[in-house]
Structures are given as structure tokens and as C-alpha cells.
Amino acid sequence: MNPQNESLLDYKTQDYGHDPTEVRHTDTYTDEYVRGFVEKWDELIDWDQRWAAEGDFFIEQLQSRGVRRVLDVATGTGFHSVRLIEAGFDVVSADGSPYMLSKAFENARRRGHVLRTVQADWRWLNRDVYGRFDAVICLGNSFTHLFSERDRRKALAEFYAALVHDGVLILDQRNYDAILDHGFSSKHKYYYCGEKVSAEPEHVDEGLARFQYSFADGSVYHLNMFPLRKRYTRNLMHEVGFQSIDTYGDFLETYHEEDPDFFVHVASKQYDEAEIVEEPSAELPKEAQQ
Incomplete structure (x- = not known):
């Protein structure tokens, strides 16, 4: 085995200094998903419970738009890629973590x-993924690994460019508005459904949500993530070029803002001549706007 490849399989500890x-x-995100964490990830994301909780939401969203080719840009351990393949979609699976891709495969x-x-x-x-797709999905709260607005804009522009002219982006995020404004409270009903596993914030401010994941073996x-506010995310997607955005709270179209654990944004690239009215911009700390 090539020594460089062998080093990728080493067990390392997370080091935040x-x-x-x-x-x-x-x-930082590539170093956060160390091999030991990835091997435990499916204890946190129980596939059977997540399958039951989500129902056919993503499948129906994609089918209703005539989607055939899907790029899963945050594959993780493969849950949504596998689910969509079994539903008949043509899927390409991407991730920044080699450990995650190995586990997904x-x-x-x-x-x-x-x-x-x-x-x-x-x-x-688009340097590494070729072709155009009917849909790009970015799920599992993954987009919050991007800490600067420049990186978020660049990533959204890359998602946009990877889509066909009438393609759709589906992106989710935690309900950080509720966490920032009212404190942490979670039903753990949809995403983190593993038994005897906890996922709770250790530190939260306007520029950082540091979550601790504790497993049954001790x-x-x-993970350090940026606490994106819903309005800010929607506006950024509009500014990058997505024409219309529907936001669901825990897969429901109607919800109270503080209730959902997660928001799901479904953004269409298809051009609409009707004027788009943006929501007032959300304030961000200076370091997040760089």
C-alpha cells in the first residue's frame, strides 16, 4: 500500500488547539471527521429511523420536478445517495472527507x-465533478461548515453552475435562529435519531456553534459550525441566482419559526421574469462577511 494512502486510514484524534x-x-472540516468519528456516525444517524422520519419528502420533491440526475455534494456515510439510487435516480456522490466517502462506499x-x-x-x-445535474442536494446541516460569506457564495455559485438551466438545489440547515434567540431545545426526531447518542451545543455565539457528540461507549x-440564520441563507441563495425558494420546517410547509429542528430550502434555478422581493438582510458578524 502506498504510504500516503495508508496514512489516510490512521486513527487520529480531533485537535482544536x-x-x-x-x-x-x-x-477545519476535513480534520474534524477523523476515522473514529466517521465509524461511529451511523450510530448517530440511525438509517432506519431517519428513513421513517423523512418519509418520501426528498423523493417527491425531485420527482415532481422531473429530476433524473442528482449530485449529492455532502454524501456523508451515504444515506441519501443510497436512498435516491433505490428510488431510481442516477446519483453521483461527493464529499470533502475521504473517510466519509470510504464509509459511504x-x-x-x-x-x-x-x-x-x-x-x-x-x-x-466543478473542477472535480463533471457534467450537469438536474438536482444538487446538500443535506445533513453540512453547509454550516463554511465559515466565511466568501466561501458560502463560492460554494453556492458552484452548485448553481453544476445544475442544468431548470435545475433545483435542496439544502438544509439546523434551526440556528431558535438556538441563538431562545436556547437549545431539540426533539431529535428527524436527523439525529440514534439511540444512546447525544448531539448538543457546547458553545454558541453569533459566529460559532460548537456541538458535542457523545456516544454510548463514552x-x-x-464539530465547529457556523450558525446560519434562515433569512440570511435564503437571501444568499437569491443573490447567487436562484429564482424561487421554498423553505420547509422539518419537512412541513407551514410551521412556527421556533418549532422545527431543521429547515429545508428548495431553490429553483429556472428563470422567472416576475420580480423577486428579498427579505431584509440579516446581520452577520464582520468575520463571517469576509
Whole structure:
């Protein structure tokens, strides 16, 4: 085995330095998903429970738009890629973490599928992923790994460019508005449904949501993420070029703002001559606008 490839399989510990709450950089995410964390990820995301909780929401959204080719840009351990393949979609699976892609490939193989995987940084997505897609999906709160507005705009522009002229982007995020304004409270009904596993914020401010993931064997891991507000995310998608955006709260079209654990944005690229009225911009700390 090539020594470089062998080093990718090593067990390493997460290292945030002497002050983890000051680690607010997009490039950190590849080092956060160490092998030990990835191997436990499916304990956190129980596939059967998540399948039951989501129902056919994403499948119906894609089918209603005549989607055939899907690019899953945050494949993780493969849950949505496998689900969409089994629903008849043509799927390409991308992720920035080699550990995640390896686990996703293994999970899919156990279910009788061969994933087409690509390791790619969203900011240069079209350098590594070829062709155009009817839909791009970015799920699992993954977009909040981007800490600067410049990186978010670049990633959204890459998603936009990867789509055909009438394509759709489906992107989700935690309800950080509720966490920032009212404190953390979660039903853990849809995404983090593993038993005897907890996912809770250790530190939250306007520029950082540091979550702690605790497992039944006593192991603990962390992720540093940017707490995106819903209005800001929607406006940014509009500004990049998406024409219309529908936002669902835990897969429901009607909801109270503080209730959902997650928001799901369904953004259409299709050009509409009708004027789009943007919501007032949400304030962001200066470091997030760089």
C-alpha cells in the first residue's frame, strides 16, 4: 500500500488547539471527521429511523420536478445517495472527507450498490465533478461548515453552475435562529435519531456553534459550525441566482419559526421574469462577511 494512502486510514484524534471556540475556519472540516468519528456516525444517524422520519419528502420533491440526475455534494456515510439510487435516480456522490466517502462506499456495497464517489471541495466543485445535474442536494446541516460569506457564495455559485438551466438545489440547515434567540431545545426526531447518542451545543455565539457528540461507549467528538440564520441563507441563495425558494420546517410547509429542528430550502434555478422581493438582510458578524 502506498504510504500516503495508508496514512489516510490512521486513527487520529480531533485537535482544536488550546481554545476550540476560536477555531472558525472552513478548512477545519476535513480534520474534524477523523476515522473514529466517521465509524461511529451511523450510530448517530440511525438509517432506519431517519428513513421513517423523512418519509418520501426528498423523493417527491425531485420527482415532481422531473429530476433524473442528482449530485449529492455532502454524501456523508451515504444515506441519501443510497436512498435516491433505490428510488431510481442516477446519483453521483461527493464529499470533502475521504473517510466519509470510504464509509459511504462500504455502506452502499452492503446494500448491493456501487457508488460513484468524488472527493471534492465545494468551492472548486466543478473542477472535480463533471457534467450537469438536474438536482444538487446538500443535506445533513453540512453547509454550516463554511465559515466565511466568501466561501458560502463560492460554494453556492458552484452548485448553481453544476445544475442544468431548470435545475433545483435542496439544502438544509439546523434551526440556528431558535438556538441563538431562545436556547437549545431539540426533539431529535428527524436527523439525529440514534439511540444512546447525544448531539448538543457546547458553545454558541453569533459566529460559532460548537456541538458535542457523545456516544454510548463514552467517546466524545466535536464539530465547529457556523450558525446560519434562515433569512440570511435564503437571501444568499437569491443573490447567487436562484429564482424561487421554498423553505420547509422539518419537512412541513407551514410551521412556527421556533418549532422545527431543521429547515429545508428548495431553490429553483429556472428563470422567472416576475420580480423577486428579498427579505431584509440579516446581520452577520464582520468575520463571517469576509
